[in-house]
Amino acid sequence: MIGTLTNLGLIAQAEAAAIPPSAAAALAVGLAALGAGIAESSIGAASMGAIAEDESLFGTGLIFTVLPETLVILALVTIFLV
Amino acid sequence: MRAIGTANYAYVVARVRHRRSALFGEEEYRKLLRMGPGGIARFMEDTEYGAEITDLGARYDGVDLIEYALNANIAKHFDDLLRWSNGRLYDLVARYLRKFDAWNAKTVLRGIYSEATEEEIRADLIDAGEFDETFLDSLVAADSIEAVTDLLADTTIGHGIEDAYAEYEETELLVPLENAIDRAYYERLAGETLHGGRAIELYEQFLEAEIDFRNMRNALRIERSGADIDPAEYFIEGGSLFDAGEIRSLAGNRDELLARIRESRYGEDLSEAIDDLESAESLIDFEHALDGAIVSYADYLSHVYPLSVCPVLAYVVAKEREVNNIRAIARGLEAGLEREQIEAELVTL
Numbered sequence: 001m002i003g004t005l006t007n008l009g010l011i012a013q014a015e016a017a018a019i020p021p022s023a024a025a026a027l028a029v030g031l032a033a034l035g036a037g038i039a040e041s042s043i044g045a046a047s048m049g050a051i052a053e054d055e056s057l058f059g060t061g062l063i064f065t066v067l068p069e070t071l072v073i074l075a076l077v078t079i080f081l082v
Numbered sequence: 083m084r085a086i087g088t089a090n091y092a093y094v095v096a097r098v099r100h101r102r103s104a105l106f107g108e109e110e111y112r113k114l115l116r117m118g119p120g121g122i123a124r125f126m127e128d129t130e131y132g133a134e135i136t137d138l139g140a141r142y143d144g145v146d147l148i149e150y151a152l153n154a155n156i157a158k159h160f161d162d163l164l165r166w167s168n169g170r171l172y173d174l175v176a177r178y179l180r181k182f183d184a185w186n187a188k189t190v191l192r193g194i195y196s197e198a199t200e201e202e203i204r205a206d207l208i209d210a211g212e213f214d215e216t217f218l219d220s221l222v223a224a225d226s227i228e229a230v231t232d233l234l235a236d237t238t239i240g241h242g243i244e245d246a247y248a249e250y251e252e253t254e255l256l257v258p259l260e261n262a263i264d265r266a267y268y269e270r271l272a273g274e275t276l277h278g279g280r281a282i283e284l285y286e287q288f289l290e291a292e293i294d295f296r297n298m299r300n301a302l303r304i305e306r307s308g309a310d311i312d313p314a315e316y317f318i319e320g321g322s323l324f325d326a327g328e329i330r331s332l333a334g335n336r337d338e339l340l341a342r343i344r345e346s347r348y349g350e351d352l353s354e355a356i357d358d359l360e361s362a363e364s365l366i367d368f369e370h371a372l373d374g375a376i377v378s379y380a381d382y383l384s385h386v387y388p389l390s391v392c393p394v395l396a397y398v399v400a401k402e403r404e405v406n407n408i409r410a411i412a413r414g415l416e417a418g419l420e421r422e423q424i425e426a427e428l429v430t431l
Contacts, residue, residue: 049093049094
């Protein structure tokens with residue numbers, strides 16, 4: 001039993017990694033974008049509320065809404081690392 | 083009834099906070115105090131209330147204009163709250179705003195009792211609760227108190243109104259009916275158990291506090307008036323401070339009642355007011371302190387739980403306070419009260 005397991009382990013090591021590096025980097029960017037999207041959803045709703053009350057808040061609202069976007073830009077760095 | 087979708091706290095809270103910060107501050111009240119009723123209407127034209135003042139300006143003037151503009155404005159704002167909210171938030175806001183259903187029902191009863199015209203009654207209603215316009219119109223059009231109670235019996239505030247009507251027939255007094263409406267409103271509010279996080283717990287605590295304060299107020303008023311009334315009849319279930327049996331024994335004994343309030347969880351906020359009440363004997367100041375305590379408690383909740391129903395509640399309470407203050411100033415000036423006297427009537431924070 002233990003023998004087979006060790007053998008399987010050896011075979012797995014010999015194969016290529018389950019996720020190739022470029023795919024992992026793509027995943028990282030994708031997850032970061034998802035996170036930013038979730039964060040932006042309530043910030044966006046809140047800024048729409050604020051803008052509806054007072055149009056002069058448009059600039060502030062816009063800046064706060066896209067703030068989580070910096071996360072995606074940082075995550076983009078992983079693409080250049082692999 | 084629109085309880086679909088998920089609660090959109092972020093949107094509603096952002097709008098509500100903006101409106102909360104646009105409410106009148108001490109500076110504005112001081113300006114208002116320096117004007118006459120006509121001046122107040124002109125001043126209000128340049129504020130929040132501008133649209134209502136212009137709309138109603140052709141039909142009314144003086145203090146009536148201010149009064150109707152305030153009613154129309156508060157209805158507009160609270161309707162907005164319902165229009166914006168979705169899902170859970172809508173439920174929570176709507177059940178709180180049923181307060182205005184109770185208010186409207188009582189206004190109609192009083193109107194019919196005092197034989198006011200339909201138009202007069204309709205102008206005094208605040209169209210902010212769950213009752214829609216057609217239902218309000220049918221209430222106003224009802225020709226007797228009995229017809230009104232029949233209409234109300236099927237609504238959310240109708241519980242127990244039929245028994246109260248029987249009592250009304252005996253005594254010819256509106257008190258039992260008004261009482262039944264208040265009770266049905268609060269008991270329904272406190273009776274439903276809500277499930278949710280800490281914010282919901284605090285929301286319930288806030289409602290408890292409102293009920294407790296109302297019970298306190300009733301007990302103190304009965305004690306003060308010395309009338310031979312059973313306080314348990316006015317007691318509203320659902321608070322945390324008293325139960326019906328206790329209120330009966332406490333209402334007869336003011337020192338014990340005050341000691342009880344002092345020991346309770348509201349003791350700290352109200353201690354100054356209780357001291358005043360003990361020395362100055364002024365119930366009015368104490369009642370204002372209760373109003374103030376509710377507003378500051380709601381504000382506290384809205385800071386601790388920013389994304390919940392609490393900021394909306396805080397806004398509702400603060401807006402009501404503002405409307406009451408403006409009304410007090412306008413009516414006070416009309417009656418020729420001294421400025422200091424009117425100032426004492428205001429609840430500012």
